[in-house]
Amino acid sequence: xxxxxxxxxxxxxxxxxxxxxxxxxxxxxxxxxxxxxxxxxxxxxxxxxxxxxxxxxxxxxxxxxxxxxxxxxxxxxxxxxxxxxxxxxxxxxxxxxxxxxxxxxxxxxxxxxxxxxxxxxxxxxxxxxxxxxxxxxxxxxxxxxxxxxxxxxxxxxxxxxxxxxxxxxxxxxxxxxxxxxxxxxxxxxxxxxxxxxxxxxxxxxxxxxxxxxxxxxxxxxxxxxxxxxxxxxxxxxxxxxxxxxxxxxxxxxxxxxxxxxxxxxxxxxxxxxxxxxxxxxxxxxxxxxxxxxxxxxxxxxxxxxxxxxxxxxxxxxxxxxxxxxxxxxxxxxxxxxxxxxxxxxxxxxxxxxxxxxxxxxxxxxxxxxxxxxxxxxxxxxxxxxx
Amino acid sequence: xxxxxxxxxxxxxxxxxxxxxxxxxxxxxxxxxxxxxxxxxxxxxxxxxxxxxxxxxxxxxxxxxxxxxxxxxxxxxxxxxxxxxxxxxxxxxxxxxxxxxxxxxxxxxxxxxxxxxxxxxxxxxxxxxxxxxxxxxxxxxxxxxxxxxxxxxxxxxxxxxxxxxxxxxxxxxxxxxxxxxxxxxxxxxxxxxxxxxxxxxxxxxxxxxxxxxxxxxxxxxxxxxxxxxxxxxxxxxxxxxxxxxxxxxxxxxxxxxxxxxxxxxxxxxxxxxxxxxxxxxxxxxxxxxxxxxxxxxxxxxxxxxxxxxxxxxxxxxxxxxxxxxxxx
Numbered sequence: 039x040x041x042x043x044x045x046x047x048x049x050x051x052x053x054x055x056x057x058x059x060x061x062x063x064x065x066x067x068x069x070x071x072x073x074x075x076x077x078x079x080x081x082x083x084x085x086x087x088x089x090x091x092x093x094x095x096x097x098x099x100x101x102x103x104x105x106x107x108x109x110x111x112x113x114x115x116x117x118x119x120x121x122x123x124x125x126x127x128x129x130x131x132x133x134x135x136x137x138x139x140x141x142x143x144x145x146x147x148x149x150x151x152x153x154x155x156x157x158x159x160x161x162x163x164x165x166x167x168x169x170x171x172x173x174x175x176x177x178x179x180x181x182x183x184x185x186x187x188x189x190x191x192x193x194x195x196x197x198x199x200x201x202x203x204x205x206x207x208x209x210x211x212x213x214x215x216x217x218x219x220x221x222x223x224x225x226x227x228x229x230x231x232x233x234x235x236x237x238x239x240x241x242x243x244x245x246x247x248x249x250x251x252x253x254x255x256x257x258x259x260x261x262x263x264x265x266x267x268x269x270x271x272x273x274x275x276x277x278x279x280x281x282x283x284x285x286x287x288x289x290x291x292x293x294x295x296x297x298x299x300x301x302x303x304x305x306x307x308x309x310x311x312x313x314x315x316x317x318x319x320x321x322x323x324x325x326x327x328x329x330x331x332x333x334x335x336x337x338x339x340x341x342x343x344x345x346x347x348x349x350x351x352x353x354x355x356x357x358x359x360x361x362x363x364x365x366x367x368x369x370x371x372x373x374x375x376x377x378x379x380x381x382x383x384x385x386x387x388x389x390x391x392x393x394x395x396x397x398x399x400x401x402x403x404x405x406x407x408x409x410x411x412x413x414x415x416x417x418x419x420x421x422x423x424x
Numbered sequence: 425x426x427x428x429x430x431x432x433x434x435x436x437x438x439x440x441x442x443x444x445x446x447x448x449x450x451x452x453x454x455x456x457x458x459x460x461x462x463x464x465x466x467x468x469x470x471x472x473x474x475x476x477x478x479x480x481x482x483x484x485x486x487x488x489x490x491x492x493x494x495x496x497x498x499x500x501x502x503x504x505x506x507x508x509x510x511x512x513x514x515x516x517x518x519x520x521x522x523x524x525x526x527x528x529x530x531x532x533x534x535x536x537x538x539x540x541x542x543x544x545x546x547x548x549x550x551x552x553x554x555x556x557x558x559x560x561x562x563x564x565x566x567x568x569x570x571x572x573x574x575x576x577x578x579x580x581x582x583x584x585x586x587x588x589x590x591x592x593x594x595x596x597x598x599x600x601x602x603x604x605x606x607x608x609x610x611x612x613x614x615x616x617x618x619x620x621x622x623x624x625x626x627x628x629x630x631x632x633x634x635x636x637x638x639x640x641x642x643x644x645x646x647x648x649x650x651x652x653x654x655x656x657x658x659x660x661x662x663x664x665x666x667x668x669x670x671x672x673x674x675x676x677x678x679x680x681x682x683x684x685x686x687x688x689x690x691x692x693x694x695x696x697x698x699x700x701x702x703x704x705x706x707x708x709x710x711x712x713x714x715x716x717x718x719x720x721x722x723x724x725x726x727x728x729x730x731x732x733x734x735x736x737x738x739x740x741x742x743x744x745x746x747x748x749x750x751x752x
């Protein structure tokens with residue numbers, strides 16, 4: 039028995055040593071590398087988003103390094119897992135900022151984890167760029183002042199609500215809407231609120247579900263009896279897929295609007311392609327784009343990870359390039375200089391659009407509203423910020 | 425019994441020694457901002473695990489509701505310190521959290537502690553979920569699912585250390601008091617205990633309330649150290665994390681809970697560079713310990729300075745100790 043354990047320990051040690059060695063291999067000498075921190079939800083509840091983003095970050099770093107690095111310096115990436123836990127995000131951010139002494143941090147994916155990391159980066163004065171923390175309050179403190187070290191690449195929730203309301207009135211000519219959201223999620227609450235404020239037509243009904251439900255027939259029956267033009271479902275694809283399936287099977291034929299949380303292949307798998315028609319959702323990036331950079335990104339991602347990239351990976355990919363541009367403009371790798379450059383960043387050209395940061399560290403960019411018919415992305419409409 | 429006997433001085437010296445070691449490491453710079461987070465997490469887990477061990481290990485009641493009571497403390501401290509951002513506010517927040525958690529535990533405990541085993545576990549699980557959903561729906565006060573952020577950074581590792589020492593002394597003394605012995609008798613055999621005139625529900629309730637109050641204290645520390653709280657942090661999985669520490673250290677051993685919280689905390693820190701591999705290694709470590717030490721690290725053994733001192737005394741009094749040991 040002892041021998042077996044010894045053997046297993048030895049195997050584990052070798053494995054770990056191998057992992058360690060591969061990290062070291064990429065390093066150059068001290069001083070001619072730029073340290074970049076990456077912290078994502080690699081395990082836990084939201085690991086689907088976190089893993090997609092972490093993959094794209096490492097891919098972007100490899101590309102930059104293969105292309106000669108930033109000002110001739112290679113980027114050295116330090117990656118941590120936040121376990122989808124807020125305290126772990128605070129701990130990882132502190133480790134990156136104080137022990138690993140990185141120039142900037144990419145991640146985490148969710149708004150909650152990003153908020154948890156803010157006290158750490160503020161104390162250490164290291165800039166943090168979150169690809170997909172879309173909650174409005176992420177970059178602002180309680181009194182409405184901007185958080186000095188936090189940036190995001192995805193547009194904020196309120197902008198999605200505005201874009202969808204504008205789109206529903208304009209392109210869909212909707213006069214009335216029903217909202218079916220998850221009232222335990224800040225994401226859904228924020229989206230419903232801005233949608234209601236900006237939609238000039240009538241909100242006929244507002245119904246709720248909870249995140250772990252899978253049978254929506256009761257609430258959909260109530261909705262079927264209402265007279266409305268468009269159904270707005272502020273939620274994630276796990277529920278939205280099932281809602282779409284059950285709504286279409288029940289005979290609810292109105293167009294369904296959704297936020298960026300719809301943007302995952304699983305939505306179509308859950309709903310069945312024949313049911314996914316007349317679906318419109320805001321996207322940070324469109325897979326059907328003709329831009330060569332986007333095509334290149336999709337191809338490389340597929341080759342490297344044998345999976346379809348989604349907008350989360352696209353945002354994470356852009357986040358790395360945002361930091362690259364800031365590093366180049368700063369001409370210095372100190373966190374303070376990078377932060378200054380991020381503050382003034384303008385006309386960044388990425389695969390999720392061309393944007394600059396506004397005074398609240400939000401990207402000023404247009405939203406893409408993707409139309410799906412029979413499970414296929416057929417059209418993408420741009421809605422610009424006012 | 426005098427307060428200042430050899431045993432108590434021994435304990436005091438032990439706590440001071442641990443304190444001096446940590447303080448020294450902080451001054452030298454071995455414990456930097458990152459290790460401080462790990463340290464505070466360990467101290468918070470010590471408080472939670474010792475409190476839960478009182479419920480599970482000493483009164484023998486299986487509770488899965490610890491995260492709920494922790495949430496009460498976290499939100500009480502969060503809401504109060506956002507209004508009064510100083511140590512007075514922290515104290516008010518902590519105390520109000522403890523009172524509310526105690527009351528909730530009392531109201532819930534009286535009917536549910538008549539249940540046994542699995543039923544109680546389900547009931548307490550339900551209570552924790554009710555607390556979480558209530559917080560989720562309290563609107564502006566708790567800020568719903570987004571939770572509270574920007575809570576003033578008031579707790580230091582020193583405050584967490586004091587709180588942990590306080591809780592350990594409180595619970596350790598409780599289990600050694602007559603009430604504590606009655607509580608243990610309920611664990612051993614509740615029918616026998618009842619036949620001796622012990623009001624089993626009462627002792628179970630007291631242990632449950634005490635555990636809830638300490639969990640609330642830990643929650644307050646958590647909120648004012650990490651500055652961000654949301655209902656997501658206090659789900660069922662948080663209760664399981666604490667349960668793991670208790671089982672890992674040994675059900676019924678407070679020393680075990682303290683050691684387990686420290687070991688798991690350190691393990692978590694050292695596995696951090698391995699990314700997603702960490703959770704697998706962490707799980708493997710747990711499985712190995714449970715296979716080779718099914719009763720946990722320490723079983724029901726405790727670190728008892730009194731025993732240690734008394735043994736020394738006996739050795740000096742009676743020389744032929746070895747004979748006695750050989751006879752055993």
